[in-house]
Amino acid sequence: MMNGGKILLVEDNPDDVMFTIRAFQRNKISNEVVVAHDGAEALEYLLPDDESKALRPALILLDVNLPKVDGLEVLRRIRSHARTAGLPVVVLTTSSEERDIVASYRLGANSFVRKPVIFGEFVDATKVLGVYWLLVNEPAPPWRGED
Amino acid sequence: MSVGASLAVGQEQLIALLDHTSAVIYMRGLDGRYMLVNRQYERLFGVRREKIVGLTDHDLFPKEVADEFRANDLAAIAEGRPMRLEELAPGEDGPRTYITVKFPLKDAEGRPYAICGISTDITERKRAEDEVRRLNEELEERVRHRTAELEASTRELDAFAYSVSHDLRAPLRSLAGFSEVLLEDYADVLDDTGRGYLRRIEANADRMARMIDDLLDLSRATRVELRRGRVDISGLAWDVVAELRDTYPSRDVEVSVADRLVAQGDAHLIRLVLRNLLGNAWKFTARSTPAVITVEATGPDDGVFAIRDNGAGFDMRYAAKLFDPFQRLHSASDFEGTGVGLAIVSRIVHRHGGRIWAEGEVGNGAAFFFTLTTEPATAEVTA
Numbered sequence: 001m002m003n004g005g006k007i008l009l010v011e012d013n014p015d016d017v018m019f020t021i022r023a024f025q026r027n028k029i030s031n032e033v034v035v036a037h038d039g040a041e042a043l044e045y046l047l048p049d050d051e052s053k054a055l056r057p058a059l060i061l062l063d064v065n066l067p068k069v070d071g072l073e074v075l076r077r078i079r080s081h082a083r084t085a086g087l088p089v090v091v092l093t094t095s096s097e098e099r100d101i102v103a104s105y106r107l108g109a110n111s112f113v114r115k116p117v118i119f120g121e122f123v124d125a126t127k128v129l130g131v132y133w134l135l136v137n138e139p140a141p142p143w144r145g146e147d
Numbered sequence: 148m149s150v151g152a153s154l155a156v157g158q159e160q161l162i163a164l165l166d167h168t169s170a171v172i173y174m175r176g177l178d179g180r181y182m183l184v185n186r187q188y189e190r191l192f193g194v195r196r197e198k199i200v201g202l203t204d205h206d207l208f209p210k211e212v213a214d215e216f217r218a219n220d221l222a223a224i225a226e227g228r229p230m231r232l233e234e235l236a237p238g239e240d241g242p243r244t245y246i247t248v249k250f251p252l253k254d255a256e257g258r259p260y261a262i263c264g265i266s267t268d269i270t271e272r273k274r275a276e277d278e279v280r281r282l283n284e285e286l287e288e289r290v291r292h293r294t295a296e297l298e299a300s301t302r303e304l305d306a307f308a309y310s311v312s313h314d315l316r317a318p319l320r321s322l323a324g325f326s327e328v329l330l331e332d333y334a335d336v337l338d339d340t341g342r343g344y345l346r347r348i349e350a351n352a353d354r355m356a357r358m359i360d361d362l363l364d365l366s367r368a369t370r371v372e373l374r375r376g377r378v379d380i381s382g383l384a385w386d387v388v389a390e391l392r393d394t395y396p397s398r399d400v401e402v403s404v405a406d407r408l409v410a411q412g413d414a415h416l417i418r419l420v421l422r423n424l425l426g427n428a429w430k431f432t433a434r435s436t437p438a439v440i441t442v443e444a445t446g447p448d449d450g451v452f453a454i455r456d457n458g459a460g461f462d463m464r465y466a467a468k469l470f471d472p473f474q475r476l477h478s479a480s481d482f483e484g485t486g487v488g489l490a491i492v493s494r495i496v497h498r499h500g501g502r503i504w505a506e507g508e509v510g511n512g513a514a515f516f517f518t519l520t521t522e523p524a525t526a527e528v529t530a
Contacts, residue, residue, distance in 0.1 A: 013317055019324045094313050
């Protein structure tokens with residue numbers, strides 16, 4: 001049984017949005033995908049002024065290079081609020097520059113995945129991610145009383 | 148010869164001696180009045196010795212100069228023994244620098260009654276020293292400038308590489324991705340040729356992505372700071388071989404790695420060296436049965452490592468081109484590759500202060516040799 005929660009895809013490249021959604025479909029991952037096209041939009045979903053409208057996704061797929069607020073800053077903000085600190089964040093990005101990998105893990109990323117160029121390999125990677133984070137992994141309950 | 152006679156002759160000889168030296172020699176009373184000067188003094192300051200007796204430096208030189216000479220005289224008298232100091236005196240083409248030895252003359256009771264000075268003109272030496280100092284400073288300044296330029300260009304290279312790794316791969320993913328989407332969604336409106344073209348687009352996008360990765364490795368090999376330490380070459384080689392066996396499970400390659408191969412260097416970069424060299428050996432032995440690869444140290448000296456294979460080899464006429472980026476000695480259809488691997492290897496070995504070379508024969512295997520320091524540098528031991 002898949003965790004039925006939503007997936008927040010933070011990605012500014014429309015092609016990549018399409019490929020990612022397509023890869024989920026190929027893998028029969030039917031969780032609703034919410035797309036944030038830049039870092040600011042992602043933060044509006046996760047940490048809105050009106051907390052009742054906050055999105056609590058089962059998985060966040062986060063690109064590093066994003067307009068407005070970059071991915072690492074989004075990650076830092078997610079980890080610095082008790083309401084979002086426990087959410088699984090997989091940094092899913094183009095680069096495998098060491099500094100991005102190091103910074104991501106320093107800021108508390110759960111995983112770092114480089115998007116393969118070949119679509120077939122991307123589908124395989126998405127499958128592993130979906131199975132692990134939505135099926136195998138036990139999500140953290142909300143961290144109460146700390147925010 | 149009586150003692151008196153020898154002294155009388157000695158005095159004249161002494162005067163002659165004083166007059167034939169290039170040093171400036173003079174004797175002044177405690178009150179600063181001249182008692183004696185030598186010929187060099189007369190020549191340099193344009194006074195005759197008969198005229199100078201009884202005069203002081205204040206009669207001959209500008210006040211500041213005379214004041215300084217007098218102060219030095221008094222200091223030497225107070226000191227009671229020879230003093231060595233630097234003095235400036237006017238000359239024809241400006242002030243000249245002298246190194247002066249001053250010492251008091253004492254009577255039988257040890258009381259000083261006069262002061263003697265021997266001054267040697269060191270202006271030229273001084274100028275030469277100043278020139279050397281100036282050149283050194285200029286050189287240091289130039290080094291600082293170049294270093295700053297180099298740092299700036301490394302930073303630029305860094306930013307460029309970062310941008311390449313982010314921005315250049317994304318369009319390739321779109322190219323490959325849409326080819327795949329066409330193959331999946333529109334397979335029925337394309338014939339085999341059409342589908343083949345799409346496969347080619349995908350394969351080329353993938354190839355370009357690998358070239359970008361290799362170029363980034365090349366640039367990283369250039370710009371990362373070396374973290375030197377003891378590197379277990381044998382262990383690293385076995386690691387890389389295990390990776391290669393995983394990547395190419397269908398290949399059967401006989402590998403032997405000599406035990407206890409050790410070098411000093413950056414483990415991360417040396418791993419890249421082994422990955423490229425062993426990866427090449429793996430690739431070029433694809434048509435050899437059995438495929439044999441050896442890793443060993445060669446020669447009487449430590450620090451020469453060799454990776455040999457019995458693969459396709461290469462023509463020694465092109466040995467020098469091997470290490471240039473994008474130089475390939477085999478066609479892409481024979482053996483795939485981006486042609487950057489050996490450039491990375493060579494860059495890393497050179498950054499470690501080592502050398503790299505290759506020997507080979509078409510159809511008869513290749514051997515790659517590289518040198519690395521095996522002993523830690525003393526500075527690093529104490530650091």
